[in-house]
Amino acid sequence: MDLYDELPQSELLYDPAFTLLLESCEQHQLSVVDFITLNARELSRISQRSITDVYKFQQLLLRELHLQYVNENQPHLLERGSEPKHFTTGDLAIDDILGGGIFTKNITEIFGESSTGKSQFLMQLSLSVQLPLKMGGLGGKCVYITTEGDLPTQRIEGILSSRSEFTESGVSQDNIFTVSCNDLESQEHILNVQLPVLLERNNSAIKLVIIDSISHHMRVELQGGSVKEAQNNRSYVDQTAERLLDLANKFSVAIVVANQVGDKPLQEVINPYQQSILDYEYQLGWLVGWKDSSIMYRQKQSELINNDDILSDDEDSILIESQFQKFLESREPAQPNQGTTESNKPSNTSVNSNQNAKSRSTLTIQKIRKRNIDQRIPNLGLSWANHVSTRILLKKTYKASPLIQRGEIKFYEGSDVAKFWKVKRILKVVFSTFCSSDEITFEIIKRGIEAIT
Template identity: 45%
Template sequence: MDLYDELKTSSLTFSELFGSLLEAARKSSVSVVDFLTLNASELALLIPRSINEIACFQDALRKKLQNQVFEVHPIVEVSQVIPPSVFTTGVDVMDEMLGGGIKTHEITEIFGKSSTGKSQLLMQLSLSVQCPVSEGGLDGKCVFITTEGDLPTKRIDEMIKQKYAEKGAHVSQNNIFTVACHDLSNQEHILTVQLPILLERDRTIKLVVIDSISHHVRAELESKTFKDSQGNRSYVDKTAQNLLQLATSHGIAVVVANQVADKLALDKTVLQSGVKQSIMDYDHQIGWIVGWKDSSIFYRHRLAGLEVKGSNTGHPTTESILSDDEDYNFVARRIMSSQLENRPRDHAMDPGKDELRTQSLDGGCTRQFGTLKTGKKRKLDTQVPNLGLTWANHVSTRILLTKTYKPSALLRKGELDLNKLTDSDSFWQARRTMKLVFAPASKQTQLEFYICDKGIEPVQDHID
């Protein structure tokens, strides 16, 4: 029986009076919800125990549950509630995008693929929260929980020296409590036992960082059956509720990093077999809550609705919906132009004679110079944050970090000699983008940034 999961501190869990009843309930898979929703006579059909014994346990269970609800969530005066506050990210443009900065009393999620800058942003927040209130901080400490390794203290020390050296004792690694979780049970113990105790003892803590929230969950929780998936969703829901309860009761901000997984488009043969999407389906709405491009969303909806028409009907084809890969097309045009300029007049336009190859880093395809063509479309968006809708329902602010590649400045200026290149590394340079997927009272915007000694810095102002 799940009594211990629902009422960990209840004396009913270890009561000798109801020991036999609880064991019978466990063997019959009767839960706490069953005891609260079914009457004694109905439960007697499921459990080989007397109606009087069951009714007595139900009364005790209801009293214990009611006491726990009011003890955990007592009714308090409005004047005693800690009001929400905001602290800076350390970047003015980013604060403007977020409606002032990172907010307390809620969960902020930062998701993206590996090497997009998630950990860099989290470390920067652990320092900016320590700044004085007059400078946008909360003059508070941070708890930094890691699940994928130890906290890179050398990198934090570098950021302090480069950006916060003038703050003196206000910003220091001494104000960061750090702990590493090595498995899921260790993570659960830290979040449900150690963290609440620490927050009670030190009221100056204003930020809790988890990097990342889904690492052990996706590795250890199996989902082979429907019952497994239901249990996993319940676990994720309880984890999120616990974090929200800590955020509201202690007036802190909870910022987590989340990993991503692929959400591939359904095969046409599957769709043609009768699978349809509704506007109420999660899959139909997923594009907007994970930050996909509008072209990818429209593409998937047209495909899932079996509304794709051929070009001979006068309707746009599915491929025409996807946005053009302008960066790749620019490189392709420059390469082809360079070939034509340097080709001998008597040299036939034979693609097979052009041996040098280039590679599109974001497209992943290799082509010969002579066969490069413009008009290439960008890849379909497939990345979604882990933990699904169950987790997303508890997230107030979701930020997407991406890393793509754009033509290098030398190539755009025409200062790159394409005839002397042996690989494509000089064609491209990293482009990092931060996109606000959703947040309270903030519109969906994005900005381009780079990572330097100081941490994360914007490349330019807002890009709408």
């Protein structure tokens, strides 16, 4: 029977009194529409179940349909005192740039490439929400839905045990409900059926719902296809977001999701003057947190004489390049065009050093010449983004290592160019209802995510 498709939250699905009737309906291909259009006698004849059972089921079903499609669609006044509340991320500087922290009754999205710290951030939130009100938490429990394997409880334990403010306030993994879904169908069932029931049963104790990640199954199962399919997919994403927002409002919970990224390859702009600033393509860069230089490059590339200059916002590349050139010059033989003779041949150490230097030169120059153009965008597109109130980008870039900054390249003996670079992690608020766009650098340590101020 198609009861689950039509009314996924129906209590009749799980009522043992109707298990046999539902099985008969399935067997005799009776649908919800049949229960609306046929009378109980006819239904009883087709399903071969007692008329009393059929009549009872039919009345309950009609009442549920009425509630869903008639009553719930009536306009209603907002309840008083229903403003969103916020809780700490566990780091005051990050709270500050988020306008106070993470907000209930809203969807917050954290997106970024692999290994940028999305899961680490989410795990930290699953603990910080439990802190008491006076410490910036909501004293609430958390539901953690994973789509890529089980919850990494050891990593959560690592954060928990290294923060005394957590352990001394009774923050515990016991307050985290966790469930993992392996495909889109189980994700749907969890979001549409299990989650609302869990929120209802826990009577306001749950304050945070995490989904890591919302796009993992969707991007695989909702890919491409015809225009019609693409339209259906957009509408599916829209409905999913709408339902999550309803839950966030109804149960006063914060919904925080991770979203993965896909590619938006660079397309040549033939005539930048024909672009309207209202075009989605034109505005995309701001919606997805690209650097200003990338946005300008993408929009105006045909106009620029030396295209790459605009992307040279990477001063550290220039610093490394100049230091490396000086280093190479200091090592070059006096007459590089002449063949090396036995008499002027440098010592073995120097030869190796020169060879290393040359191999380093090639590697480094490749790296430095690479001007970065942002081309990653979060999955799920505009219909999803319209429901998100705070979008946070986590990204990993590189800056000159202390070796370069201290001008000590001459002491470096190896040939690994990675030693010239140091990871720099950035948390960027791309847009938010609660604060203006801003960014901050952070590090991932055992305690979790901490801003570098």
